Amino acid sequence: MDSALATTDPADLHAEQEHGHVSLPQHRHHFETVEQQREAGSFGMWLFLLTEIMFFGGMFLAYLLYRNWYYPAFVVGSNQLSVRIGTFNTMVLITSGFCMAIGVWAAEVRKRSLLTAMLVTTTLLGVLFLSLKYDEYHEKYELHHIPGNNFNVSMFTNPAGYGIKEAPLPPDMAQKTQVFFFLYFAMTGMHALHMIIGLGILCWLIPRARRGDFSSGYVAPVENFALYWHFIDVVWLFLYPLLYLINRHPMH
Amino acid sequence: MSTAVGNTIVSLPDQSTAQLPKRHYINNEYGLLSWLLTEDHKRIALLYLFSVTFFFFIGGAFAGLIRLELLTPQPDLVAADTYNKFFTMHGLIMIFLFLVPSIPGVLGNFLIPLMIGARDLAFPKLNLLSWYVYMAGGTLTLAALVLGGVDTGWTFTTPLSTHYLNTHVITAAMAIFITGFSSILTGINFIVTIHRMRCPGMTWFRMPLFLWAHYAASLLMVLGTPVLATTLVLVALERLFGIGIFDPAKGGDPLLFQHLFWFYSHPAVYIMILPGMGVISEVISTCSRKRIFGYTAVAFSSVAIALFGFFVWEHHMFIMGVSSYSALVFSLLTMLVAVPSAIKIFNWAFTLQKGSITFETPMLYCFGFMGLFTIGGLTGVFLGSLGMDIHLTETYFVVAHFHFVMVGGGLMAFLAGIHFWWPKMTGRMYPETISKLAAVTTFIGFNLTFLPQFVLGYLGLPRRYAAYPPEFQVLNVLSTAGATVLGFGYMLPMLYLVWSLKYGAIAGSNPWQATGLEWQIASPPPTENFAEIPIMDHEVYDYEWLANKTKKEVTTVG
Numbered sequence: 001m002d003s004a005l006a007t008t009d010p011a012d013l014h015a016e017q018e019h020g021h022v023s024l025p026q027h028r029h030h031f032e033t034v035e036q037q038r039e040a041g042s043f044g045m046w047l048f049l050l051t052e053i054m055f056f057g058g059m060f061l062a063y064l065l066y067r068n069w070y071y072p073a074f075v076v077g078s079n080q081l082s083v084r085i086g087t088f089n090t091m092v093l094i095t096s097g098f099c100m101a102i103g104v105w106a107a108e109v110r111k112r113s114l115l116t117a118m119l120v121t122t123t124l125l126g127v128l129f130l131s132l133k134y135d136e137y138h139e140k141y142e143l144h145h146i147p148g149n150n151f152n153v154s155m156f157t158n159p160a161g162y163g164i165k166e167a168p169l170p171p172d173m174a175q176k177t178q179v180f181f182f183l184y185f186a187m188t189g190m191h192a193l194h195m196i197i198g199l200g201i202l203c204w205l206i207p208r209a210r211r212g213d214f215s216s217g218y219v220a221p222v223e224n225f226a227l228y229w230h231f232i233d234v235v236w237l238f239l240y241p242l243l244y245l246i247n248r249h250p251m252h
Numbered sequence: 253m254s255t256a257v258g259n260t261i262v263s264l265p266d267q268s269t270a271q272l273p274k275r276h277y278i279n280n281e282y283g284l285l286s287w288l289l290t291e292d293h294k295r296i297a298l299l300y301l302f303s304v305t306f307f308f309f310i311g312g313a314f315a316g317l318i319r320l321e322l323l324t325p326q327p328d329l330v331a332a333d334t335y336n337k338f339f340t341m342h343g344l345i346m347i348f349l350f351l352v353p354s355i356p357g358v359l360g361n362f363l364i365p366l367m368i369g370a371r372d373l374a375f376p377k378l379n380l381l382s383w384y385v386y387m388a389g390g391t392l393t394l395a396a397l398v399l400g401g402v403d404t405g406w407t408f409t410t411p412l413s414t415h416y417l418n419t420h421v422i423t424a425a426m427a428i429f430i431t432g433f434s435s436i437l438t439g440i441n442f443i444v445t446i447h448r449m450r451c452p453g454m455t456w457f458r459m460p461l462f463l464w465a466h467y468a469a470s471l472l473m474v475l476g477t478p479v480l481a482t483t484l485v486l487v488a489l490e491r492l493f494g495i496g497i498f499d500p501a502k503g504g505d506p507l508l509f510q511h512l513f514w515f516y517s518h519p520a521v522y523i524m525i526l527p528g529m530g531v532i533s534e535v536i537s538t539c540s541r542k543r544i545f546g547y548t549a550v551a552f553s554s555v556a557i558a559l560f561g562f563f564v565w566e567h568h569m570f571i572m573g574v575s576s577y578s579a580l581v582f583s584l585l586t587m588l589v590a591v592p593s594a595i596k597i598f599n600w601a602f603t604l605q606k607g608s609i610t611f612e613t614p615m616l617y618c619f620g621f622m623g624l625f626t627i628g629g630l631t632g633v634f635l636g637s638l639g640m641d642i643h644l645t646e647t648y649f650v651v652a653h654f655h656f657v658m659v660g661g662g663l664m665a666f667l668a669g670i671h672f673w674w675p676k677m678t679g680r681m682y683p684e685t686i687s688k689l690a691a692v693t694t695f696i697g698f699n700l701t702f703l704p705q706f707v708l709g710y711l712g713l714p715r716r717y718a719a720y721p722p723e724f725q726v727l728n729v730l731s732t733a734g735a736t737v738l739g740f741g742y743m744l745p746m747l748y749l750v751w752s753l754k755y756g757a758i759a760g761s762n763p764w765q766a767t768g769l770e771w772q773i774a775s776p777p778p779t780e781n782f783a784e785i786p787i788m789d790h791e792v793y794d795y796e797w798l799a800n801k802t803k804k805e806v807t808t809v810g
Contacts, residue, residue: 028376029371029780030370030371030372030376031449032785036448036449039448040374040375040444040445040448040449043444043447043448044374044375044378044440044441044444047439047440047443047444047474048440050474050475051436051440051474051475051477051478052478054474054475054476054477054478054479055478055479055481055482056482057478057479057482058478058479058482058483058486058512058515059482061508061511061512062486062497062508062512065505065508066503066504066505069503070503073503147493147494147495147496148493148494148495149494175502175503176503178495178496178502178503179496179497179502179503179504182495182496182497183497186486186489186495
């Protein structure tokens with residue numbers, strides 16, 4: 001108890017570090033060691049990600065079910081998505097994940113400015129991803145492909161009229177494209193929501209990183225946030241093929 | 253100096269000289285803010301205790317109104333749609349705001365760090381946050397009630413909830429969505445704490461079974477609750493925008509809702525019962541002075557229940573047009589859950605065998621649990637059998653089965669635990685005679701309420717109707733009479749426990765002569781729990797170790 005109190009004094013902290021002890025001002029009193037605290041934090045984060053997997057799992061289940069039932073509608077719906085933007089966005093997201101990983105390394109080797117730069121890059125790439133996503137959403141809005149009362153199936157019942165090379169769907173199957181678009185919006189929307197939350201946390205991490213909070217051995221927030229960010233990347237790596245690429249095989 | 257009187261293990265310090273410790277977690281700080289901003293797991297446990305009790309009595313009031321309406325065959329107390337709102341509120345409040353958070357939130361929060369020899373849970377701030385999230389969900393539920401109620405039943409079944417009702421479904425669904433996050437946060441906190449915060453020497457197989465049970469329940473919370481969250485979001489979207497995921501007219505499938513909902517809500521009943529089983533293990537061991545028979549089997553049966561619990565959800569849907577082959581598989585899996593549950597009951601029974609059994613109040617509640625849970629479990633096997641289920645499903649038989657397991661099981665265990673650890677939480681004993689009376693009253697009232705419902709259900713009375721044919725009145729009157737007795741049985745602890753805060757006998761650190769680490773420190777415990785982190789140098793439930801330790805203490809003092 002006494003030593004934990006003492007370490008909150010920066011002078012003592014400095015002295016202790018010189019003697020090679022691992023003692024941090026962020027050490028919470030109910031943990032015996034800093035190591036225990038760090039392990040608990042990252043373990044908790046992994047568990048949280050597990051709950052996230054289950055959260056997305058429900059939607060993946062719905063996708064699996066409806067894709068089996070309404071395969072033609074899913075193919076046509078999927079063809080409406082821009083593979084170019086999707087692929088580019090995938091690269092953007094992977095790059096941001098890479099920057100985040102460099103950021104963690106920078107925090108561990110106590111390079112303050114590199115860490116800040118990497119966090120800023122991650123943020124910018126995240127914003128870029130969301131802007132492109134917004135562009136895609138906007139296009140769907142203009143085409144009346146947002147599920148609900150304004151949903152318009154004429155593009156799928158009469159593709160030739162829109163200049164699309166696609167076999168026309170019978171009206172009842174064309175109606176099922178709505179299910180595809182609902183899943184598209186629900187899944188990418190939830191993914192985007194997670195990114196927005198992530199960007200919010202980044203905006204909180206950046207000033208702290210600049211102040212040097214994470215370049216004196218205390219890297220837990222950066223490390224745990226990186227886990228979260230990578231998780232978002234991984235979710236996208238499943239969404240991208242399922243939503244954009246389902247019909248891109250040699251048969252067609 | 254202890255005074256063991258008659259046939260009891262309770263040993264209290266000499267009341268003329270005994271005092272509560274000068275400084276403990278309750279008087280460490282004063283003022284409302286010191287409670288609302290506390291990060292101490294013990295204080296958060298008390299916050300939970302107040303709030304779950306509050307919601308319990310609101311949910312109980314609805315139960316009373318339901319039973320009062322069913323006193324006569326006609327819907328004469330309230331109109332049928334008001335009745336629908338009553339049973340929906342009763343279900344929502346009792347399940348999501350009482351049963352799910354009760355034992356983990358109160359006893360789990362209070363005891364997990366004490367039992368594993370830690371100063372707090374791994375994430376104290378998250379713990380406080382989970383209480384606030386719970387309160388936000390609870391407030392929103394009350395808002396749905398005040399705004400005019402919701403009448404979907406607690407299951408939010410589609411298409412009823414999405415297409416046919418004009419009540420506050422979205423408010424209620426969001427309330428439950430939010431409450432779910434409280435349970436996720438608690439689950440994460442418990443798992444990390446049990447993995448990472450155990451004191452030296454506290455191996456997995458030296459952990460009290462209370463911890464194993466909470467560990468298993470936490471796994472269910474962490475894995476199941478997010479699926480409920482997705483489901484409720486989808487229901488809200490369906491209602492708001494008509495997106496069609498559960499709407500057959502637009503290509504959706506209402507059965508998908510049931511799959512997603514029961515994927516959480518079946519494991520949820522294990523979230524409610526497993527912590528209760530943990531309580532029973534502790535009390536039975538202490539009140540029969542024996543190590544739990546088959547400790548390892550009981551520990552693993554908790555995990556097995558958690559595991560099997562995820563693979564039985566379809567038994568809620570046997571009559572809803574699922575494939576008969578999958579129904580066969582799920583029926584078999586449902587029977588399999590009975591195995592770990594039975595392992596627990598048999599092991600408790602063998603623990604009692606040749607034990608020095610004493611009949612204190614927590615033990616009476618435990619006996620109540622064992623009997624009622626066994627009936628509830630066996631009737632569950634009836635319902636899991638495909639042929640029987642077609643006859644019994646959606647009748648009062650299901651209502652009776654569920655209440656035997658949840659109220660006869662979960663609530664009895666909660667009361668057992670509250671009485672057993674009351675001296676640790678407050679430093680004072682509850683009054684023994686009147687609490688025994690309460691335990692017996694509860695048991696009698698419970699059976700009178702719900703045994704007739706088995707008969708009603710077998711005769712074919714469907715649940716969730718405000719009216720019924722007159723020939724069912726006798727059984728319904730019996731049930732309502734029982735509910736009155738039961739209500740009285742639940743009021744009693746409320747009164748005498750409050751009384752005991754001021755007038756109860758001072759308990760001393762270990763009134764039960766129990767072996768857990770939580771009993772080796774002062775009652776109420778100091779804020780930091782342990783002056784120095786203890787070392788677990790003996791097996792769990794080792795009463796010889798305790799006897800030696802006590803002997804040594806006496807010689808040192810003498």
